[in-house]
Amino acid sequence: MKVITADPTGLCFGVKRAITTLEEELRRSSRVYALGSPIHNPQEIARLKEMGLVVVETPEEVPDGAVSFVRAHGVRPEVLDALRRKSSKMVDGTCPFVKTAQEKAKSLSQEGYIVIILGNAAHPEVQGIMGYASGEAHVLASAEDIPPGLKGRRCGLLSQTTQRVETFSELVAAFVSVSPEIKVYNTICRATLARQQSVCRLAEEADGIIVLGGRNSANTRKLAEIASASGVPSLWVEHAGELDGRWLQNKSRVGIAAGGSTPDWLIKELIQKLEKM
Ligand code: SF4
Known part of the structure; x- marks a missing residue:
């Protein structure tokens, strides 16, 4: 069986940057408090917890004078301020692309x-961006x-960084007949798009695709x-460990996208497991 890995795949620039920054801080300080899960991957979180990471849900749970960490998805501005007040040091791991979306929400309101x-209202990144819209x-x-x-009415459009380009294009097109004036910022991250396109290419080569990542x-x-x-x-x-060998039956070219x-x-x-099967 041939294993084909999508290109690019796995850790994006923003998450890699956040994890590297967090690891560096964990080596300096024995304990770092992150507000919410710093990345959406349970196995990686477990590894970081062993290094001294503590995940909390509110700024109030960060002990006074502790070191705090802001995840790649970012947080609302008032949460950022609360963390700054509480911590002796606040390490901001917000991805620069998420920061751009936050700044665009702020300037559009102004x-x-x-x-x-465009996005999932329950997602932390979207909640963070919403916090920058003052109107x-x-x-x-x-x-x-x-x-x-x-x-x-005049509407300013932007997107959660992980949305599909097609969905955003449809939304923009729909607003043309709703609003007399629209301003659009395409805040979809290129890392996301590149990974989405690599899955399409994989589908042309593989007879089975395994998508690897946190639920x-x-x-x-x-x-x-x-x-x-x-x-x-x-x-x-x-x-x-979740891969059931029976799924691989009758497949000769298996693609992996992370x-x-x-x-x-x-x-x-995962590659090692597939190579042994
Ligand atoms: S915006 Fe893009 S690069 Fe940044 S964390 Fe999200 S997916 Fe990664």
Whole structure:
């Protein structure tokens, strides 16, 4: 059986940068408090916890004078301020692409636009971006969700970094007939797009695709959706241990695609397991 790894795949620039920064800080300080999971991968979180990472849910849980860490997905500005007040040192691991989306939400509000964010309202990155919009703002999952009250009003559009380009294009097109003035910032991250395109290429070569990544990872979910829509049999696993050998029956070229928060060591583990089968 031939194993084909998607290119590019695995850790994106932003998450790699956040993990490296966090690891450096964990070596300096024995304990670092992160607000929410710093990356959406349970196996990587378990490894970092062994190094001294403590995951908390609110800034109040960070002990006074401790070292705190802001995840790659970013947080609302008031949360950032609360962490700064509480900590002796606050390490900001927010991905620069997420920061751009936050800044665009802020500037659109300041310019008087209603801020429209394409994304999942429950996702921490979207909640963080929403916090930078000072006026009216809406999170929409697709073009079908446009509220009737926006007709005739000025709208500024941007996207959660992990959304599909096609979905954002549909939303922008729909707003052309809703709003007399729209301003659009394409805040979809290129790392996400490149990983999505690599799954499409994989589908042309492979007769089975394994998507590897945390079930709480939005970008891994998108890869799994693309793999499934390609028509090639696909499977989503968090780690090599979840792979059932029966799924590999009658497959001769198996492709691997890993989400942007899947560390290299999990990809290597899966390749090694496949090579032994
Ligand atoms: S997917 Fe893109 S925006 Fe999100 S952390 Fe990675 S590089 Fe940053």
